[in-house]
Amino acid sequence: MRGLAHTDKLDPEKLEQFSLKVMTDIGSSVLTLLSYIGDQTGVYRALRDGGRMGADALARAAGVDARYLREWLSAQAAAGYVNYHAEDETFSLSPEQAVVLAQEGHPACMQGYAQFAISQLATYEKAIDVFRSGAGRPWGEHHSGCFCGTDRFFRPGYALHMLDSWLPGLDGVVEKLQRGARVADVGCGHGSSTVMLAEAFPASVIEGFDFHLPSIEAARERAEEAGVTGNTSFEVRAAKQLPAKGYDLVCMFDALHDMGDPVGAARHIRECLAPDGTFMVVEPLAGDSLSDNLNLLGQLFYSSSTLVCTPASRAQEVGLALGAQAGEKRLTEVLKLAGFTRVRRVAQTQSNMVLEARP
Ligand SMILES: C[S@@+](CC[C@H](N)C(=O)[O-])C[C@H]1O[C@@H](n2cnc3c(N)ncnc32)[C@H](O)[C@@H]1O
Known part of the structure; x- marks a missing residue:
């Protein structure tokens, strides 16, 4: 087990902390895709404009599938991107969440950077090729989200x-x-x-x-x-x-x-x-x-x-x-x-x- 040669030197506490950090980072990349879906389908804007509401009402307001939205909202609530009100099973955005997730043009809005990140994930195979070979990758050959996201950011x-x-x-x-x-x-x-x-x-x-x-x-x-x-x-x-x-x-x-x-x-x-x-x-x-x-x-x-x-x-x-x-x-x-x-x-x-x- 050559790959495990260093396991006897592992500090369990440090291992737990670092693996938690990496898990959080990987989870964030999936969350970013969910967040970008919310941006592109207008769900965040509908929640911001409509105020606190249930999943079905939000699905109608945004024009998206209600079942998928319930799952999406659950993930968003677990991540602290939206607030969940268990007493009446509704969801809401705080003013700060609304700015960061849905206020186009505000310096704190992160959707431009999300769009940029997703554009990179969308073409990951090319990124691996270039990384291995050292070849150039022309600006114009990126996914269009790279250009829009850069501008928005x-x-x-x-x-x-x-x-x-x-x-x-x-x-x-x-x-x-x-x-x-x-x-x-x-x-x-x-x-x-x-x-x-x-x-x-x-x-x-x-x-x-x-x-x-x-x-x-x-x-x-x-x-x-x-x-x-x-x-x-x-x-x-x-x-x-x-x-x-x-x-x-x-x-x-x-x-x-x-x-x-x-x-x-x-x-x-x-x-x-x-x-x-x-x-x-x-x-x-x-x-x-x-x-x-x-x-x-x-x-x-x-x-x-x-x-x-x-x-x-x-x-x-x-x-x-x-x-x-x-x-x-x-x-x-x-x-x-x-x-x-x-x-x-x-x-x-x-x-x-x-x-x-x-x-
Ligand atoms: C990161 S983007 C910035 C775009 C814009 N200035 C902005 O801030 O949103 C870099 C830009 O430089 C352009 N660019 C890169 N090399 C260039 C070159 N040699 N001549 C002209 N434009 C170039 C790309 O096409 C791209 O639009």
Whole structure:
């Protein structure tokens, strides 16, 4: 029994604690699927809007099968995601549960991250192949939930911080945007940040670029819905193909570490800036060493990075594979190698850091 060679050294208490932790984590992944079912079928929203009710009434309100819903509600109640009232066999959401599970756009709502996680489970075979072979995995080859989930997860943080803290932290940029500036949002994904900028600064022209066509199509729809087609445009282009228009501001939201050649992309962006232009780089918050990142945020980002960011970078030329926890020191190095002379951190939130790079 070679595999059991260490069992004589086992500390039973530590074994119980650790196996409980792993069981909780595995249980959470199944629970996340249930939670995502509640998101996609509208059950959480129906419970939030309808208030305390029984399983049959909730099934009617949400238009789902009553038997499955009873089982689902039992699991949700056991997990503490919904409250069960035994006296009349009804269920309810507290205001906090309603925000985290059903309040789209609220920074505490976790459904975007759930959608992202489920999209990864849906394509686990590909993840195993890539992990074994070391091959790249292009961004565009993920399940569509990866793109929607990423947008849903990041958007509330941008809405909360970009206008009030990130842009004001940049030297003289808000004044330029108010007067009318030329802006590029590179790696814009579904265009949430592009649309926010266009709404806030109607005198400025905001151009969104991404090399992923379905994301650009989604961004165009988003701009249409928001009524900002007058000062936005979207184009399928890789970062290294940004047109040299003398931009006052180029921003990049959670995308630099996904690029195969972040140094080359940043160098090209520098060449596309006006002489006193600014490159704003928003990246996941991280310390400079693994030991600094051994916390929940590190766990979330290193996990996403193993599955998506690092293989996405590997699938492109150079394939630098910065990873989603590169940290300020490494990112500054990348920007300096690209020829930026002044790089400083201008803001940070619970999950992002914002760097200003000047030519
Ligand atoms: C994590 S997503 C972030 C999207 C968006 N900025 C957001 O914050 O929601 C990274 C984005 O970078 C794009 N991307 C990756 N490498 C790229 C490259 N070399 N050129 C242009 N876009 C790229 C991907 O298509 C994807 O939309």
